[in-house]
Amino acid sequence: MKTTSPTVQNVTISADQAGQRIDNFLRTRLKGVPKSMIYRILRKGEVRVNKKRIKPDYKLESGDEVRIPPVRVAERDESALSPKLQKVASLEACILHEDSAILVLNKPSGTAVHGGSGLSFGVIEGLRALRPEARFLELVHRLDRDTSGVLLVAKKRSALRALHEQLRDKGMQKDYLALVRGSWPSHLKTVQAPLLKNILQSGERVVQVSAEGKPSETQFKVEARFSDATLVKASPITGRTHQIRVHALHAGHPIAFDDRYGDRDFDRQLAPTGLSRLFLHAAALTFIHPVSGETLRIEAPLDTGLKGCLAALRTQL
Template identity: 70%
Template sequence: MTSLLPQVTFITVTSEYAEQRIDNFLRTQLKGVPKSMIYRILRKGEVRVNKKRVKPEYKLIDGDEIRIPPVRVAEKETPEVSPKLEKVASLESTIIFEDDSLLVINKPSGIAVHGGSGLSFGVIEGLRALRPEAKFLELVHRIDRETSGILLIAKKRSVLRSLHEQLRLKQVQKDYLALVKGTWPSACKVVEAPLLKNTLQSGERVVKVNREGKPSETRFKVEERFEQATLIKASPVTGRTHQIRVHTQYVEHPIAFDPRYGDAEFDRKLSATGLTRLFLHAANIRFEHPKTGETMILNAPLDTMLQNCLKQLRHQNHS
């Protein structure tokens, strides 16, 4: 069964949606329409802004007039995410800060920040189900599915814009904790290696250090040393996909239990600690609150598995 969305629709952009990318705007307007179809109608020029073709990355301006064509959409849509679902309900307990502008969670490992790639829902869909009254909830940034820790969600478009600007100007300080293979050299305080992203046919993203890649910089500090591993603090200056994971691998100290860039022998030795997941955690963040101007410093504790792993390693150090 398919149904036809209303005939050609014209929408005038208000200030609330200014600066939003046209592809993201269409995804909110055309609920249930596959992403691939949204990109197709953009590519074919069926969507027009001020009577002109635009690319998916075009950013809307207050007053723009958007022409949206009729779109056939399957009536069998993705089922609504129920706030009663166990995984969704458990997100409530991960909230570490909330006010009228922002919601900040300590994201568990193993849950994606948004649905897609065969996942029925991610953090953002789960939070929208938990907060049905919220007119606006958008991710400020992303962290990998396997990574745990601090994730910022904006409740207002103006807040999203402000935080994106702070990220662009490198005014947001993010610190991660990572357990890496071997003895991290104290002298290795910065890794600057350009990163190139490749998407495989499977849709999987793989990142490599490559001269053709984008400039990337991560700062490192040793937090604690163990017999065969080092706990480090990693502070990314740029925000590239898999940046910390690839930079640690590049200097031959991959992160524990990294399914893509790790070391199987190192993981095998660590398995005695009960660790079964990537040891990468977004522990701290510092930014300016978009509404109050206050300096916000938020911390997210390590989950039980990561804490237990460190306890075991400390015990081995002393035995």
């Protein structure tokens, strides 16, 4: 282990950084520093804004002068970081679109969108390491760890606000591809079923259809039929946790290799195709660019595992 030589940092808050709480700003700025230490230096008055003490919930304003005290952070040896560095480097090849305001990624299955819950590496941490010069990188929305496909990241706070507004106003079109059990009925175009989220003692999230849940709606369209499976396009109108997965199960057609809401017998049937991951892919995202006002449709190609599965199912036909 080696340690960095700490120095005082004096930071002038830009318009893009304004509006966030000082504790969240410090957590982004002081990567690797424990939360407890960040709150300690705030409590002791070592962090100053415009030469004054502030509370952790202080909201930064454009032009604020922030003094960050020296904080010593242990760094791991490079050899211990090499697998993580390889993951970071691999993200570069996943970028579908990038400009001054946004970055769009084809997220690989098996990679979390952010670290936490025992995971040291997530897409957003990887992108920050990949773009160390970027002053702002934040997720616009999320994808489940095992879901692949289009993931939108804002590079400016103003872009994040505009894109979040589109999400709230249902102005963003998300289209997923899912391989489900059995023959999905062509007439079943919409599933409306309220969803209730439960957090187990383990911290695991489980969602179920319940009258006590939040209103939820997903539109479905048959894309291809196979002997014992259907490829459907799923377009969520609301954005609930695990929504497509639970709505597919509710309709009687669980998604292939869904370890939480799936059907083990169906998964075993598909094993000869080589598939071993959740067949849920965010295939396309349509939204208005937060700066240009142009309507963008970004499509993410299927990975080799999903393409191979479909090819094998076609040969069976």
